[in-house]
Structures are given as structure tokens and as C-alpha cells.
Amino acid sequence: MAIIPKCPLLKRLFSSSCADFRPPSQRTKDSPPTDAFESNARLKNLVKSSRLNDARNLFDGLSQRDEVTWTTIISGYINASDASEALLLFSRMRADPTVRADPFVLSAALKACALSDAYAKQGQSIHGYASKTGFARSVFVGSSLLDMYAKTGLVSASLRVFEEMPERNVVSWTALITGLGRSGRHRDAVMCFSKMWVSDVQCDSYTFASALKACADAGLLNYGREIHLQAIKSGLHSASFVASTLSTMYNKCGKPLWGIHIFETMNAHDVVSWTSIISGYVQMGSEVKALESFHRMRESGVRPNEFTFAAVVSACTGLAMIDQGLQLHAHAIRYGLGGSLSVSNAIVTMYSRMGHLDMALRVFQEMKVRDLVSWSAIITGYAQEGSIEEAFDLFSRMRREGTRPNEFTLSVLLSVCAYMAMLEQGKQVHAYVLSVGLERELMIGSALINMYSKCGCIEEASNIFHMMNVEDTVSWTTMINGYAEHGYNREAIDLFEKMLTVGLKPDHVTFIGVLNACSHVGLVDLGFHYFNSMRKKYQVNQGMEHYGCMVDLLCRAGRLDEAESMILSMPFRADEVVWSTLLQACRIHGDAECGSRTAKRILECEPDCATAHITLSNIYAALAMWSDVADVRKLMRSRGVKKEPGWSWIEIRDTVSVFVVGDQSHPWRDSIYEILDSLTAKADVVDDISELDAITV
Numbered sequence: 001m002a003i004i005p006k007c008p009l010l011k012r013l014f015s016s017s018c019a020d021f022r023p024p025s026q027r028t029k030d031s032p033p034t035d036a037f038e039s040n041a042r043l044k045n046l047v048k049s050s051r052l053n054d055a056r057n058l059f060d061g062l063s064q065r066d067e068v069t070w071t072t073i074i075s076g077y078i079n080a081s082d083a084s085e086a087l088l089l090f091s092r093m094r095a096d097p098t099v100r101a102d103p104f105v106l107s108a109a110l111k112a113c114a115l116s117d118a119y120a121k122q123g124q125s126i127h128g129y130a131s132k133t134g135f136a137r138s139v140f141v142g143s144s145l146l147d148m149y150a151k152t153g154l155v156s157a158s159l160r161v162f163e164e165m166p167e168r169n170v171v172s173w174t175a176l177i178t179g180l181g182r183s184g185r186h187r188d189a190v191m192c193f194s195k196m197w198v199s200d201v202q203c204d205s206y207t208f209a210s211a212l213k214a215c216a217d218a219g220l221l222n223y224g225r226e227i228h229l230q231a232i233k234s235g236l237h238s239a240s241f242v243a244s245t246l247s248t249m250y251n252k253c254g255k256p257l258w259g260i261h262i263f264e265t266m267n268a269h270d271v272v273s274w275t276s277i278i279s280g281y282v283q284m285g286s287e288v289k290a291l292e293s294f295h296r297m298r299e300s301g302v303r304p305n306e307f308t309f310a311a312v313v314s315a316c317t318g319l320a321m322i323d324q325g326l327q328l329h330a331h332a333i334r335y336g337l338g339g340s341l342s343v344s345n346a347i348v349t350m351y352s353r354m355g356h357l358d359m360a361l362r363v364f365q366e367m368k369v370r371d372l373v374s375w376s377a378i379i380t381g382y383a384q385e386g387s388i389e390e391a392f393d394l395f396s397r398m399r400r401e402g403t404r405p406n407e408f409t410l411s412v413l414l415s416v417c418a419y420m421a422m423l424e425q426g427k428q429v430h431a432y433v434l435s436v437g438l439e440r441e442l443m444i445g446s447a448l449i450n451m452y453s454k455c456g457c458i459e460e461a462s463n464i465f466h467m468m469n470v471e472d473t474v475s476w477t478t479m480i481n482g483y484a485e486h487g488y489n490r491e492a493i494d495l496f497e498k499m500l501t502v503g504l505k506p507d508h509v510t511f512i513g514v515l516n517a518c519s520h521v522g523l524v525d526l527g528f529h530y531f532n533s534m535r536k537k538y539q540v541n542q543g544m545e546h547y548g549c550m551v552d553l554l555c556r557a558g559r560l561d562e563a564e565s566m567i568l569s570m571p572f573r574a575d576e577v578v579w580s581t582l583l584q585a586c587r588i589h590g591d592a593e594c595g596s597r598t599a600k601r602i603l604e605c606e607p608d609c610a611t612a613h614i615t616l617s618n619i620y621a622a623l624a625m626w627s628d629v630a631d632v633r634k635l636m637r638s639r640g641v642k643k644e645p646g647w648s649w650i651e652i653r654d655t656v657s658v659f660v661v662g663d664q665s666h667p668w669r670d671s672i673y674e675i676l677d678s679l680t681a682k683a684d685v686v687d688d689i690s691e692l693d694a695i696t697v
Helices: 008-013 016-020 036-048 052-060 067-079 083-095 103-113 117-133 139-151 155-164 170-182 186-197 205-218 221-234 240-252 256-265 271-284 287-299 306-319 322-334 341-353 357-366 372-384 388-400 407-419 423-436 442-454 458-468 473-485 489-501 508-521 524-538 544-556 560-568 576-589 592-605 610-622 626-639 669-696
Strands: 647-652 655-660
Touching: 036 052, 036 067, 052 067, 067 083, 067 103, 083 103, 083 117, 103 117, 103 139, 117 139, 139 155, 139 170, 155 170, 170 186, 170 205, 186 205, 186 221, 205 221, 205 240, 221 240, 240 256, 240 271, 256 271, 271 287, 271 306, 287 306, 306 322, 306 341, 322 341, 341 357, 341 372, 357 372, 372 388, 372 407, 388 407, 407 423, 407 442, 423 442, 442 458, 442 473, 458 473, 473 489, 473 508, 489 508, 508 524, 508 544, 524 544, 544 560, 544 576, 560 576, 560 592, 576 592, 576 610, 592 610, 610 626
Parallel strands: none
Antiparallel strands: 647 655
């Protein structure tokens, strides 16, 4: 036993305090620890098993605490995401004269600061202390500093720390790559990975995953493929964490089939890989397969997380499956994920898209945290349901609560203003766009052009288009359609030709605009030239709307037989709109025979179509075919067909008034009809004068 005093640890074990030593079989789990070594070990076990309350009780009962003791309990609170208590304990340790901070406890304190932007200043203070004591040069502390600055949004400080580090390891490189990616500097993150790749430091699976995530978030497919090859060279491509991120990267970069292939080749699937494959199917529009994958995931025993639920709810939204969506909502609550931001956003979007605005608003109101996605989902829901006032009220509330709308939210509001021809509200949104400097965003610019065009301000729309000065198919198409809709047909055709000259490829919507312009001007040959070039030259398939434009073109030119032949030769069955175009042309040109055939075809598909009955009746009446008129009217009565009353609206001083034919519900109806009768009488006088002038001539 002479050697015992020479070993400090053995000396402590076999000192006089060993009189209290008992073998493990005689010691209970609640027995007080006999020394610092044992107390630290028991404290660590309690923290690892997430028994933080028991760990704290043990910690508070200790008479002696060393650096390990403090680091362990601080780490416990960090694992529980309680940064406030972790940093309070760190301050208490700093006040203890018997304990000196070391790199490990400093690193733990910096991890606490990294949990929230609110602790960035405390992180900077710890950085100052680490610099004074020389611990900042430690690669361990340096990596924690990198991570802290990156997570609190101070990327420039993170870069300075990295440059000043005398030694860099895989942790420090990965922390910088992750921080750059998280702050939106995705290309810088990839460039940083490239520098690391040619350095002496070997990448690990977390490094590859961080770099691949940056590629996924920015849609950098080519860089992602290069990193994939490097992961294969390193033998880490099959690691679960890397493979899952690869699958996600390909999904987000528009190659979901590649992501699915990687998923199928994985040996084991975790929640990340399952969520990635479900998201990939949703992105592809294969919502049914997404739901099937979710069921396979649950059968395999993998517990879904908040992102899984968000993806599956999106699949239900795409399929308009409200019952399954309700079940998923209930499951998410049962799993304790109902309050998750991503799940709540998906559920608000689902209820909004399916017209259940009351349920969407209830979930929205219960959310403790709302982001831009939350606001956009609820505003879009109300806007699409025509609840314009509520949508704008939510927009105002969103701004009051400090959330800045993005181009998507503003474009939705502008689209609603365009659809409802609400010019004043559209101008208000435009003023806000100018105030925040988003007027040159392509999505916003196109929405503004569309809004002003639909509201009849074609000159303002043209000014915005020329101010944008961009070569983008969407904005050019919007302007072409705006010209065509307002009778500026030559301008629409000229702009289309200019679009081809600058090298922009027209899409199916562009052709609708230019074909409409040709129809209104009567340029039959040019219209057929554009129509025939769609598939041959631009690989754009002719759809129902394009055939409809051509039928309208022929009808306006009085070539009804050719229009009918074109309808019958279409590669798909013509809808009611196309046949109605021909029927109206038959009325204008007095072609009862073609009109009768056309009306019968419409009524075969839709027997209760009032428009077809009335138009055919008008055709017969114009030709004095009164017995046929009587037959049509009799048929309408037997089928119970009634003409829907026409209605219109007008906006005066921010108030929208709606008018319906024969309406007697307005409180001022007597005054309104009195004025209407007066205007009608004056119009009759004008007509009489016009007729007298014509006779005199």
C-alpha cells in the first residue's frame, strides 16, 4: 500500500473518509455522494436521463463544487432550452472564488447564449472574458463562439472569430458553414465548405449535411451534386444524416425523383428521411403517395415530428381531403405538436384553402407565435373567399404587430383588387409597396400591372411595365393581356413580337393574350400563324382556352361553319364556354340552323342552362320564328329553368354598393327607381331625336 499516497486519486479514495465507503450492493440510489468524483458522476447521470429536477436537488445539496459540477448542471439547463437559468448558474459560478472558469464551462455558457438572440450581449461579454484569460484561443471555445454569433445573427463577428482562430477543427468549420447558411448566406456557406475540402481538416457527416442544407435552401442544385460526389468519395453519403439531407436537397431543388431514389437505397429510415420523402411527393403533386408514405412511416414505428405533420397536412390540402385533415389536426394535438409553428401554419392554410375560414381563424388566433407564413395564409384565405374587408383588416393588423409582408402577401392583395376592380384599395397597396422599396420585385411588378389593367388604368400599367425594364415572361405576358383586354390590340401584338425579338419564350398564357388581340382586330391569318406555331416552334400545347380564342376569331369574322368544324375537330371535348361563343355568333349573324345545333349540344351537357335557352329563343325571335320561340319557352317552363338575375357593383368613397335586377330590398329603393325612370325617359327622348335626324337625312 506504499504506492497509494503517490496517486492523488487513490489517495482520495483510500483516505480517512473511506471509513464511510460501502460497496455498490449496499448503497441506495438516494445515498449522499461520498466525494466530488462520485457526486459529479451521479449528477451527470441524472442530467443524461433528463431528470433535471433531481439533478438540481443534488447540486444544491453539495457542499463542494468544482468546474465539472458547474459545467454539468449548466449543460442540463441548456439541454432543456432554459438559457436564463443556465446563464444565472454561470454568473453564480463566476462569483465563487474557489472555482475558476475553464474552456468547458465557457463553452457551455456560450451554448446557452446561442439559444436566443436576446442573450447576444451576454455572449459578447463571455467572449471578452475568454479573450482576457486566453481561453478564446482554444479551438473548443472558438467553435462555441462561432456557433453563438452565427445563431444570434452576428455573422460578421462569427467570421472574425474564425479568422483569428490559431487552430481550426471540423467543429469550427462546420459551425461557420451552418451559421452562414442559417443567416441566408447560402453561397458563402458553400464556398466555405469548398475551402474546408481543400484544407487539412477532414469533413464529417454534420459538415456535409450543413453544406447540403445550404444548397437546398438556395436551390443550388449543381453545387449540391458536387457535394454529393464528395460525400461519396469520403464514404459518408450513406450515413443516415447525410442521406436524409441529400434527399431533402434534391426535393427542394426540383428533383424529387432523385430524392426518392436516395430514400429507397437507405438501409434505415429516421424521421428526417421519412419527412423528406413525404415532402418530395407533395412537391411533385403526388399527394396520394405522400399519404401512403406517412402510413408506412407510422407502421415502421417512427414517430412523426412537427415537420412531418406539416408536410402531410399539405398533402391533404392539395387533395381537398378535409376529413383526413381534421384527423391529422387531432393527431398533432395528441402528439403535443398542435402548437408548433410549422404545423399551425399548415393547418391554417388547409382550412383557408377549403373555405373553412372560421376554423382557420380560430387556429390562427390561438397561435402563440406567428410568422410571415401564418399571416399570408389567413390573409390569402379571406381574400380568395371574397372577404376583402377582413383581408385588409388582417393586413393592417399584421403591420401593426411588426410583421413585414413579403412580395407573395402583397401580390395576393393586388390580385384580389384586380379581380374585384377595387382601384382605391389597389393604390393603397401600391403606396405601401413603394414605401418599403419592393416595387422592382418581379412578382409585385406583374401584380401591379395586372391590377391597374383590370381596373382600366392601362396607361399606369404600361408605365409600371416600362419602369421595370426586365426580360421576364410573366411581366411581359401580363402587359400583353392587359392591352388585349382593353382594346389596345395592335399594342398587344407589337409587344408580343418585341417579346420574341428579345429572346423571351412565350407560355400558354401569353398566347391567350395575343390570340385574343388577333380576334378583336379580325386578323384571322395572323391568329392561325400564332396558333400553329405554339406546338411546332415553342413546344406549348394548345389548350381549351386557345381553341376558344380561335373559335371566337372565326365567329367574329362570320365564318361560323369553320368555327363549328374546329370545335368538332378539337382533341378534347369542348366545354360550354366554347359552344356558347358559337351560339352567340349565331344570334348576331342570324344563323338559326347552326344556332339550333349548337344549343342542343350545350343542353345535352347542361339541360338547365338558361343562357342557351334564352339565346336560342332570341335567335328565333329575330327571324320571326314565333312558334319556335314558344317551343323554347315551353321547354324552359317544363324544366323549371329560370334566368339568373343580373347584378353589378360600384365603389364610391371606399363603400361597395351591389345592384341586382328587380331588387326591392334597398331602403332608398323608391328614390333609386324614381331617378332610374327619369334617366330612362331622357334616354328614350335621345333615341327619338336620333331617329328623326336619320329620317331627315
